[in-house]
Amino acid sequence: xxxxxxxxxxxxxxxxxxxxxxxxxxxxxxxxxxxxxxxxxxxxxxxxxxxxxxxxxxxxxxxxxxxxxxxxxxxxxxxxxxxxxxxxxxxxxxxxxxxxxxxxxxxxxxxxxxxxxxxxxxxxxxxxxxxxxxxxxxxxxxxxxxxxxxxxxxxxxxxxxxxxxxxxxxxxxxxxxxxxxxxxxxxxxxxxxxxxxxxxxxxxxxxxxxxxxxxxxxxxxxxxxxxxxxxxxxxxxxxxxxxxxxxxxxxxxxxxxxxxxxxxxxxxxxxxxxxxxxxxxxxxxxxxxxxxx
Amino acid sequence: xxxxxxxxxxxxxxxxxxxxxxxxxxxxxxxxxxxxxxxxxxxxxxxxxxxxxxxxxxxxxxxxxxxxxxxxxxxxxxxxxxxxxxxxxxxxxxxxxxxxxxxxxxxxxxxxxxxxxxxxxxxxxxxxxxxxxxxxxxxxxxxxxxxxxxxxxxxxxxxxxxxxxxxxxxxxxxxxxxxxxxxxxxxxxxxxxxxxxxxxxxxxxxxxxxxxxxxxxxxxxxxxxxxxxxxxxxxxxxxxxxxxxxxxxxxxxxxxxxxxxxxxxxxxxxxxxxxxxxxxxxxxxxxxxxxxx
Numbered sequence: 001x002x003x004x005x006x007x008x009x010x011x012x013x014x015x016x017x018x019x020x021x022x023x024x025x026x027x028x029x030x031x032x033x034x035x036x037x038x039x040x041x042x043x044x045x046x047x048x049x050x051x052x053x054x055x056x057x058x059x060x061x062x063x064x065x066x067x068x069x070x071x072x073x074x075x076x077x078x079x080x081x082x083x084x085x086x087x088x089x090x091x092x093x094x095x096x097x098x099x100x101x102x103x104x105x106x107x108x109x110x111x112x113x114x115x116x117x118x119x120x121x122x123x124x125x126x127x128x129x130x131x132x133x134x135x136x137x138x139x140x141x142x143x144x145x146x147x148x149x150x151x152x153x154x155x156x157x158x159x160x161x162x163x164x165x166x167x168x169x170x171x172x173x174x175x176x177x178x179x180x181x182x183x184x185x186x187x188x189x190x191x192x193x194x195x196x197x198x199x200x201x202x203x204x205x206x207x208x209x210x211x212x213x214x215x216x217x218x219x220x221x222x223x224x225x226x227x228x229x230x231x232x233x234x235x236x237x238x239x240x241x242x243x244x245x246x247x248x249x250x251x252x253x254x255x256x257x258x259x260x261x262x263x264x265x266x267x268x269x270x271x272x273x274x275x276x277x278x279x280x281x282x283x284x285x286x287x288x289x290x291x292x293x
Numbered sequence: 294x295x296x297x298x299x300x301x302x303x304x305x306x307x308x309x310x311x312x313x314x315x316x317x318x319x320x321x322x323x324x325x326x327x328x329x330x331x332x333x334x335x336x337x338x339x340x341x342x343x344x345x346x347x348x349x350x351x352x353x354x355x356x357x358x359x360x361x362x363x364x365x366x367x368x369x370x371x372x373x374x375x376x377x378x379x380x381x382x383x384x385x386x387x388x389x390x391x392x393x394x395x396x397x398x399x400x401x402x403x404x405x406x407x408x409x410x411x412x413x414x415x416x417x418x419x420x421x422x423x424x425x426x427x428x429x430x431x432x433x434x435x436x437x438x439x440x441x442x443x444x445x446x447x448x449x450x451x452x453x454x455x456x457x458x459x460x461x462x463x464x465x466x467x468x469x470x471x472x473x474x475x476x477x478x479x480x481x482x483x484x485x486x487x488x489x490x491x492x493x494x495x496x497x498x499x500x501x502x503x504x505x506x507x508x509x510x511x512x513x514x515x516x517x518x519x520x521x522x523x524x525x526x527x528x529x530x531x532x533x534x535x536x537x538x539x540x541x542x543x544x545x546x547x548x549x550x551x552x553x554x555x556x557x558x559x560x561x562x563x564x565x566x567x568x569x570x571x572x573x574x575x576x577x578x579x580x581x582x583x584x585x586x
Binding site for chain 1: 371381400406417450
């Protein structure tokens with residue numbers, strides 16, 4: 001399983017490298033260097049992996065899905081750069097390296113995020129992504145929905161609000177469905193769009209992604225509570241220290257682990273209609289549970 | 294002329310109001326309030342006006358062009374919110390009111406900009422904008438180009454770089470072509486796209502918009518140098534105080550005014566093929582020269 005994640009991550013890395021070329025010189029070159037610092041050379045690339053794997057269920061060749069996968073990862077990277085800003089989570093470390101505003105400066109980090117967000121849509125709208133413009137529009141709309149007020153940005157708004165400390169379990173689940181779930185669901189949905197999937201298959205993949213996304217976030221909480229900053233490549237214990245309500249805070253370590261296991265089972269069940277070709281997606285669910293970083 | 298700008302600004306305002314509805318309650322409602330604070334109730338709406346007027350040349354009804362005009366204005370507003378941030382220009386006042394990070398806080402201002410940028414693409418990709426998906430993809434691609442490294446973000450990168458102090462006249466012109474020109478050109482080009490314009494007509498509108506955009510920026514420099522903060526609704530003299538090279542610094546007040554006049558003449562010449570229907574765009578060029586705010 002890990003081998004296969006690594007393999008796809010290398011494909012995505014190469015695609016991002018192609019899509020974010022350096023201008024020859026000048027101040028725009030420095031900015032693009034920072035964009036490449038933010039987007040290249042790190043991360044599990046879980047979201048583009050889910051997209052590529054979902055697309056493969058419908059026999060979409062990698063070459064046809066890779067630009068969309070890279071655009072999705074650009075959106076993810078933009079959100080990390082802006083979330084790390086001093087005014088947001090004020091993080092110094094990301095993927096084992098200084099965050100963009102630490103390695104460069106704060107204004108560069110704002111522009112790097114803005115540029116990755118803009119470029120994600122530029123990539124999707126380009127005819128090179130898919131010959132059918134109606135399909136490209138659906139990809140653009142889907143990414144905008146996952147990134148917007150009903151997705152990642154809405155989740156950040158909830159997360160930054162004072163009320164975060166008082167969230168009960170359903171509230172935390174809703175927050176995570178916005179903040180991380182929406183883009184994970186969109187990754188699988190984009191694979192289905194590229195594969196011209198039937199509605200029932202798309203819905204099944206969405207159920208898989210919703211359960212997987214929540215399990216992923218609970219394991220994040222567990223890793224944060226268990227606290228191996230070196231393996232994670234970022235500081236640990238920040239949420240609890242900031243008085244934020246977490247899954248572990250509500251369920252305890254054992255309860256949170258059981259909940260994650262249930263969700264992984266539910267994710268795998270959702271894949272039943274796809275039979276053996278969905279084996280990698282099943283293994284991905286198991287990996288989410290056992291990952292150490 | 295001013296009447297007509299005011300009329301279209303009201304149409305754009307109403308469209309933005311529709312496109313940015315408030316959620317019922319909770320932290321996402323507060324964020325959307327800040328989004329509406331940033332996008333509604335101010336500004337000349339010059340860019341959407343240019344889009345509507347360009348579209349009218351090709352007999353596109355306002356109802357068909359308004360969503361695109363609003364999306365363009367969202368992109369413009371996002372750029373203002375992020376440019377005003379403490380890490381960027383650190384501005385307290387915009388359109389006569391506290392900037393978003395002053396009226397709310399810095400994290401809200403980051404998210405407000407991110408959301409307006411995301412929403413602009415969501416609006417363009419939606420079938421309600423135009424029934425032809427290929428045309429919608431061209432609008433998305435155009436806006437992303439104008440907003441990206443070859444447009445506004447590239448311009449900001451140049452502007453923030455230390456070298457700005459040493460820019461000669463061609464360098465300042467290039468900076469402004471990126472920073473403000475690209476979106477003004479895209480406004481006219483989007484009107485042409487919506488109107489299924491011939492290539493020659495599109496090129497003529499681009500020449501108009503390039504000259505107009507540069508004239509607009511030179512007049513901005515003049516207004517900044519002459520310094521009526523109340524009329525402008527923002528602080529004056531900031532560029533000069535920051536040691537940034539400006540048109541007025543290089544050409545003097547008289548020379549800068551002459552250069553703006555030449556550009557406005559050139560802009561009007563570019564409209565010759567369109568005859569009388571382009572009269573409003575001609576008057577817009579004159580207005581750019583005589584505006585006091």
